[in-house]
Amino acid sequence: MKNKEIPYKIYLSEEEMPKQWYNIKADMKEQHEPFLNPGTGQPITRDELRPIFCDELVDQELDTTTRYFDIPKEIRDFYKMYRPSPLVRAYFLEKYLDTPAHIYYKYEGTNTSGSHKLNTAIAQTYYAKKQGVKGLTTETGAGQWGTAMSMACAYFDLPLKVYMVKVSSEQKPYRKAVIQTYGGEVIPSPSETTEIGRKILAENPGTGGSLGCAISEAVEEAVKNNYKYVLGSVLDHVVMHQSIIGLETKAALEKYDIKPDIMIGCAGGGSNLGGLIGIFAGEKIQGKNDIHFIAVEPQSCPSMTRGKYAYDFCDTGKTTPLAKMYTLGAGFIPSPNHAGGLRYHGMSPIVSKLYHDGILDEARTVSQTEVFKAAEEFARVEGILPAPESSHAIKVAMDEALKCKETGEAKNIVFGLTGTGYFDMTAYMQYNAGEMSDTEITDEMLQKGFDSLPKL
Amino acid sequence: MKNKEIPYKIYLSEEEMPKQWYNIKADMKEQHEPFLNPGTGQPITRDELRPIFCDELVDQELDTTTRYFDIPKEIRDFYKMYRPSPLVRAYFLEKYLDTPAHIYYKYEGTNTSGSHKLNTAIAQTYYAKKQGVKGLTTETGAGQWGTAMSMACAYFDLPLKVYMVKVSSEQKPYRKAVIQTYGGEVIPSPSETTEIGRKILAENPGTGGSLGCAISEAVEEAVKNNYKYVLGSVLDHVVMHQSIIGLETKAALEKYDIKPDIMIGCAGGGSNLGGLIGIFAGEKIQGKNDIHFIAVEPQSCPSMTRGKYAYDFCDTGKTTPLAKMYTLGAGFIPSPNHAGGLRYHGMSPIVSKLYHDGILDEARTVSQTEVFKAAEEFARVEGILPAPESSHAIKVAMDEALKCKETGEAKNIVFGLTGTGYFDMTAYMQYNAGEMSDTEITDEMLQKGFDSLPKL
Numbered sequence: 079m080k081n082k083e084i085p086y087k088i089y090l091s092e093e094e095m096p097k098q099w100y101n102i103k104a105d106m107k108e109q110h111e112p113f114l115n116p117g118t119g120q121p122i123t124r125d126e127l128r129p130i131f132c133d134e135l136v137d138q139e140l141d142t143t144t145r146y147f148d149i150p151k152e153i154r155d156f157y158k159m160y161r162p163s164p165l166v167r168a169y170f171l172e173k174y175l176d177t178p179a180h181i182y183y184k185y186e187g188t189n190t191s192g193s194h195k196l197n198t199a200i201a202q203t204y205y206a207k208k209q210g211v212k213g214l215t216t217e218t219g220a221g222q223w224g225t226a227m228s229m230a231c232a233y234f235d236l237p238l239k240v241y242m243v244k245v246s247s248e249q250k251p252y253r254k255a256v257i258q259t260y261g262g263e264v265i266p267s268p269s270e271t272t273e274i275g276r277k278i279l280a281e282n283p284g285t286g287g288s289l290g291c292a293i294s295e296a297v298e299e300a301v302k303n304n305y306k307y308v309l310g311s312v313l314d315h316v317v318m319h320q321s322i323i324g325l326e327t328k329a330a331l332e333k334y335d336i337k338p339d340i341m342i343g344c345a346g347g348g349s350n351l352g353g354l355i356g357i358f359a360g361e362k363i364q365g366k367n368d369i370h371f372i373a374v375e376p377q378s379c380p381s382m383t384r385g386k387y388a389y390d391f392c393d394t395g396k397t398t399p400l401a402k403m404y405t406l407g408a409g410f411i412p413s414p415n416h417a418g419g420l421r422y423h424g425m426s427p428i429v430s431k432l433y434h435d436g437i438l439d440e441a442r443t444v445s446q447t448e449v450f451k452a453a454e455e456f457a458r459v460e461g462i463l464p465a466p467e468s469s470h471a472i473k474v475a476m477d478e479a480l481k482c483k484e485t486g487e488a489k490n491i492v493f494g495l496t497g498t499g500y501f502d503m504t505a506y507m508q509y510n511a512g513e514m515s516d517t518e519i520t521d522e523m524l525q526k527g528f529d530s531l532p533k534l
Numbered sequence: 535m536k537n538k539e540i541p542y543k544i545y546l547s548e549e550e551m552p553k554q555w556y557n558i559k560a561d562m563k564e565q566h567e568p569f570l571n572p573g574t575g576q577p578i579t580r581d582e583l584r585p586i587f588c589d590e591l592v593d594q595e596l597d598t599t600t601r602y603f604d605i606p607k608e609i610r611d612f613y614k615m616y617r618p619s620p621l622v623r624a625y626f627l628e629k630y631l632d633t634p635a636h637i638y639y640k641y642e643g644t645n646t647s648g649s650h651k652l653n654t655a656i657a658q659t660y661y662a663k664k665q666g667v668k669g670l671t672t673e674t675g676a677g678q679w680g681t682a683m684s685m686a687c688a689y690f691d692l693p694l695k696v697y698m699v700k701v702s703s704e705q706k707p708y709r710k711a712v713i714q715t716y717g718g719e720v721i722p723s724p725s726e727t728t729e730i731g732r733k734i735l736a737e738n739p740g741t742g743g744s745l746g747c748a749i750s751e752a753v754e755e756a757v758k759n760n761y762k763y764v765l766g767s768v769l770d771h772v773v774m775h776q777s778i779i780g781l782e783t784k785a786a787l788e789k790y791d792i793k794p795d796i797m798i799g800c801a802g803g804g805s806n807l808g809g810l811i812g813i814f815a816g817e818k819i820q821g822k823n824d825i826h827f828i829a830v831e832p833q834s835c836p837s838m839t840r841g842k843y844a845y846d847f848c849d850t851g852k853t854t855p856l857a858k859m860y861t862l863g864a865g866f867i868p869s870p871n872h873a874g875g876l877r878y879h880g881m882s883p884i885v886s887k888l889y890h891d892g893i894l895d896e897a898r899t900v901s902q903t904e905v906f907k908a909a910e911e912f913a914r915v916e917g918i919l920p921a922p923e924s925s926h927a928i929k930v931a932m933d934e935a936l937k938c939k940e941t942g943e944a945k946n947i948v949f950g951l952t953g954t955g956y957f958d959m960t961a962y963m964q965y966n967a968g969e970m971s972d973t974e975i976t977d978e979m980l981q982k983g984f985d986s987l988p989k990l
Contacts, residue, residue: 085547085548086548087548089545091541092541092543156917158542159917170615190913190918229914232915233914233915251959255962256959256962258963258966259959458688458717459689462615462646463646463712500708500712500956500957503707503712506712507707510711510714
């Protein structure tokens with residue numbers, strides 16, 4: 079299809095949808111360091127993970143040699159509800175910026191959960207159902223992950239308990255209502271339903287909760303009820319499930335013989351970025367391309383740009399295994415005025431390793447006011463109201479396209495548009511009212527986070 | 535493509551997207567009676583409409599002979615942002631209902647405005663821009679139309695004033711925020727900005743407003759500022775712009791040689807229904823098919839099922855021309871507990887005429903609790919959270935599919951899924967909490983509406 083005019087939206091057919099996930103670890107020259115048991119300091123074993131996670135997910139998590147995993151038919155059927163997702167040529171944005179660059183975005187917001195999270199939610203739920211698990215627990219902050227899990231559990235008819243950060247469940251009643259419409263039980267966290275929740279409430283009755291606390295409650299509840307716990311980012315098997323984003327992107331680009339020069343993804347826990355660049359990064363390791371990969375982080379939570387590459391807990395409650403990753407420390411707390419999402423203190427070990435090894439070329443921070451400015455410009459010209467998270471990638475894609483305008487280069491820029499902002503209007507209202515501000519991270523804030531790192 | 539397996543989503547390519555709108559009036563054996571000037575009782579003229587509407591839209595409105603109108607390239611480019619929209623085979627719903635019927639829905643919710651309204655918003659805005667109009671005014675109730683107009687005006691860089699029913703602007707701050715994000719000015723109605731607004735406020739300072747009042751304010755403001763006014767439903771040119779829904783549906787069905795037996799659309803002002811069935815109804819008039827068409831109305835606002843076929847005002851403020859249509863009377867007020875949308879007192883004159891002449895076979899009412907039950911079931915199996923309006927059609931499609939289960943017939947059922955319910959969570963919450971009820975329309979309520987009909 080060389081030289082054929084590129085449509086606004088490149089769709090794959092359902093037959094062209096990938097039938098396997100890609101496990102980049104099989105192509106990495108060196109593996110990321112293993113998860114450690116925080117008690118013993120020894121690498122975590124399969125048997126230590128099984129009480130919390132489903133067996134097949136544990137196997138996927140620890141597998142470093144199998145390059146491709148078959149996507150079970152049941153999951154592929156579900157994917158057909160909303161996949162293949164379109165790769166959009168941003169003609170309108172190019173015209174608006176008056177750039178010679180060609181901009182593409184992989185749009186993952188076409189499903190009701192509003193983001194890419196559904197790709198792994200349905201996979202994790204399938205394996206739980208297959209294993210005969212009685213139910214699942216998880217946590218949610220902004221609510222996208224909880225929504226994705228509620229859709230997946232409705233589909234496989236599996237009970238779901240979502241520990242939702244209390245302040246978020248109060249500020250986002252509509253998110254909560256969507257989860258409930260799909261049959262998920264929403265428990266504002268901290269709650270009286272768990273030991274850790276009761277402890278935190280006794281110590282601090284007025285607390286609005288935190289993601290760390292919600293994770294701890296969800297894990298405790300899973301173990302107590304013989305449920306399993308599911309996590310929406312960070313872990314290796316999550317990054318693998320998200321590889322479908324990159325695989326579809328690659329297939330769509332190849333239809334029109336387009337070779338990306340720059341690929342950009344926002345990075346919170348790393349699952350979107352890892353999924354988008356996965357197959358391309360694997361090929362880069364093999365010397366098959368020289369794409370410039372950029373991770374975009376919020377100024378308020380710069381784990382790769384200003385964090386340390388160190389072992390840390392995955393949760394602020396310090397109950398999980400230790401992961402070697404770029405981290406600001408589990409005790410790092412983003413400024414309270416931060417509204418742009420991507421608040422996680424650490425970064426996927428796979429993504430961290432790719433960055434450490436120079437395959438992921440660059441991490442860049444952007445301030446939230448410039449992110450919302452880019453989001454609004456994008457919405458007006460491309461017609462999609464983007465999630466604040468996704469808008470971090472939009473901002474950098476626009477910056478790169480403007481550089482091309484200066485140099486006259488017609489680079490191919492591909493970024494991930496992870497989702498929609500329909501449930502983030504409070505932040506947009508704040509921006510529109512001129513009430514949004516930026517906060518420089520001080521050395522003192524950073525130090526406080528680093529002080530929370532475990533001493534090994 | 536006969537006998538080929540039908541995918542979950544049938545997409546047309548961008549080249550296959552219709553390049554013309556279909557004007558069903560050219561195929562109707564008898565035209566609907568003309569709009570009348572309420573002062574003179576005489577058919578309204580082009581010149582009487584031009585101070586309010588753009589010239590080309592007036593021409594389209596009055597044209598009864600041109601079968602196809604070219605869609606200008608600028609509009610087709612915009613359509614490519616979100617069209618062609620998918621025709622979805624509801625495999626999951628069929629399985630859930632255990633029905634031999636084949637169910638299809640044309641999904642118009644893939645754009646940020648969340649509904650089919652954008653199809654005519656961009657068209658009306660284009661003609662305004664082309665005519666050199668300074669700006670546009672309109673009204674909005676639930677907010678979908680206001681959002682669509684704000685997106686269209688952002689695209690063509692045209693100022694927009696949206697009179698939003700005050701109680702709705704207070705209950706739906708996020709809808710308001712979306713409109714503002716796209717640059718639209720939102721004025722809660724009644725307001726101090728117009729004579730009629732000031733009059734209503736003086737008489738009733740605490741009023742929450744009404745669609746009728748918002749229309750009157752928007753029209754006054756348009757005339758005063760040399761802006762033009764745009765309307766999102768009811769009028770003939772709106773139905774014609776929406777014909778793209780049916781044209782795409784027809785092209786998608788023909789790809790797989792599928793012949794619909796039943797077509798179902800929800801009906802408020804009639805633009806979605808008229809757009810969906812348009813080309814099929816035109817062919818039925820010509821004896822080319824015998825599709826059974828069903829309009830679905832809320833029990834609380836049954837204009838076709840319990841209204842009169844009479845001349846009436848299009849607005850409750852009684853400022854517009856008179857239209858011959860099925861109507862409950864401009865003074866009809868749906869029960870305050872009605873949360874399902876489709877609150878308009880009348881019905882598109884084209885749709886009304888098709889119903890009167892028996893081309894549109896059937897109008898059916900459904901209660902809002904059964905609508906929300908169907909909506910929730912649909913969301914859980916098909917993965918899309920539907921708008922309450924669209925869910926009226928879902929309910930009847932499910933009923934028809936269950937009839938097929940009884941008879942063993944494998945009928946092809948096609949319905950219009952007009953949009954998403956992301957901004958309607960208050961109603962879903964009410965339903966989930968068991969706090970939603972139904973109201974039988976009493977003869978007294980009907981009579982009050984009929985008493986408001988103009989005496990000709």
